[in-house]
Structure formats: structure tokens, C-alpha cells
Amino acid sequence: MKKISLFIAFMSMCALMVSASQAQTTAQPIVIKFSHVVATDTPKGKAAEYFKKLAEERTNGRVKVEVYANSALYKDKEEMEALQLGSVQMLAPSLAKFGPLGVKEFEVFDVPYILQDYEALHKVTTGPAGAKLLKLLEPKGILGLAYWDNGFKVMSANKPLKRPEDMRGLKVRIQSSKVLDAQMRALKAIPQVMAFSEVYQALQTGVVDGTENPPSNMYTQKMHEVQKYCTLTNHGYLGYAVIVNKKFWEGLPPDIRKILDQAMVEATEYNNEIAKKDNDDALAAIKASGRTEIYTPTEEERKAWIAALKPVHKEVEPRIGKEIINDFYKATGQQ
Secondary structure, three states, X not given: OHHHHHHHHHHHHHHHHHHHHHHHHHOOOEEEEEEOOOOOOOHHHHHHHHHHHHHHHHOOOOEEEEEEOOOOOOOHHHHHHHHHHOOOOEEOOEHHHHHHHOOHHHHHHHOOOXXXXXXXXXXXXXXXXXXXXXXXXXXXOEEEEEEEEEEEOEEEEOOOOOOHHHXXXXXXXXXXXXXXXXXXXXXXXXXXXXXXXXXXHHHHHOOOOEEEEOHHHHHHOOHHHHOOXXXXXXXXXXXXXXXXXXXXXXXXXXXXXXXXXXXXXXXXXXXXXXXHHHHHHHHHHHHHXXXXXXXXXXXXXXXXXXXXXXXXXXXXXXXXXXXXXXXXXXXXXXX
């Protein structure tokens, strides 16, 4: 009788172990929907896929990252609300998108010629000035995890743009940013706010005359097919902040969150390494296509672009805040 009892106890224990094992293997993974509006083969698109790879491998399938590129899930104007509602968990919007959200301080990144090069940029994004801006998102239910580079912007149109006065009267697509609006008006151009996914058709049909984009965006969205001229003004920076729903992120198991935080660090390094190369390669591909003439301003012409846009710094000071602008000046050695 005792042997039978021991056997039953042993079999019960085995059944519990099998049941626990099955429960673990059949447990639903934590799903992170990562939505963005650019192509998969851009720096941001590649970095999103890299984050997915690291996250899924290192959590042994406990996390599943679903990446939705090219506005497949939400367009520009919809994605931020979707994040706040929890319909998606992760975004990487361009920094200009935070102005309409009510965090207008981020529009400092749109100030023309406030960032001279990548070295100056990274002094901001990896330093206290960048961290200070991310903290401003938290009252909106959003956590900022990292800054991802795209690149410095060029101007394009169907007419040569050698000097700032060549912009006069052109309808130019911009993101929704009061600073970008002021920038175009300073050049006597007509700013047109438009979703990124709609720009190619708008250029093709003449709804807008030109754009400002890093070369990688211009090339992957085939804008060079409908723009005859491109000028390497490098007047402004386009970058992204990787953000998550605060409640979701803070509700993750601590061990999972630690793994994902490290995956984001590595994805950020990967993104920033490839961003400049992708833009250089895209510029070469645009040139090789023969559809768009690439123009590099002379030193005198570059000074003219800087002079035409410098007044924007003072004009947008009341909106962004003098302190924020000075943080950038200080970080980049402009004062």
C-alpha cells in the first residue's frame, strides 16, 4: 500500500512538472507593436528590425516585436495618439512630432543651422540637454528611450536652388512644426504640412514644388524621380526619438525590461553607425540615377543660407524657450 502511495505521489509530481512546463511553453509572449512611417531599408527601418532581433533572441521568445514600416499601421498624425491609448507600444517619430503633442521644446532640433555636424549633434543627444527634453514627455504618458539619427537635410525642387532667394514662392512640404514653418517663411517659400507617406504623389502632381529631407528618405521614397534639383544645404537635422507607452514599459517584468533596455542601447549604436553611410550611399545613388542634379553650395553661398536663416533662432525663442536654445548653444560650443 505504501509503495502504491509513493508511486501515486511520484506520478502526481511528474504531472505537475509537465503541466508547468506546458504552461511556460504555451504562455503568450509579450507583444510590442513598433510602428514607424519610413521604409524598412532606411536607417530607422533597419534599426527597428535589429531591435526586434535582439529583443526576441535575448528573451527566448518571451517578447515578440511586431514592426510596422511605411505607415502600414498608423500615419503621422495618428501614431502618437495610438501610443498614448496603448494601441501600439513603441514608436520612433521624428522630433518635430512632439510640438503638436504640446512639448514644443523639441522643435529646437528644427532650428536651422543650430547643429553644425554629427559631433555637435551627439553632444546634445547623449548629454544633459537631450535627457532634459526626454523627461518632458513623461507627463504625457510617454517614456523616451533613445535618440536615433537620420541625417542632415537637403533642399530639393524642380528648379536650381543655389541661393536662399531661389526658394521664393515655392510650395515646400514640411512636417508639422512651427519652427519649420518659420524657416520656410524666412526663405519666402510657402510651407505645406503633409504626411510623409503622401509626399511622392504630391510632388508628382505638383501639389507641392519641393521638399527638405535627408538623402536616405529622398531616395527610399523615390522623391528623386520627381525632383530635378537637390542642393546640399545641410541646413537642418532630422532625427527620431524612440518612445514607448510609459504604463506599458514600467509594467514589464524587471528582467524583461533590463534586456530590452540593453537591446535599445545596441540598436541605437547600430542606427547611428549606419545613418551617415546610408545617406552618403543614397546621395550617390540619386546622382547615379541621372534624374536629379546634385549641387554643393560655394562657401559664399553657404554663408548666404546661414545668414537668411539665422533670424529664425530669435523668432522662435518665445515658443521653444531661451533656456533650451542656450542649452544647445552651450552643448555645441556656440557660446
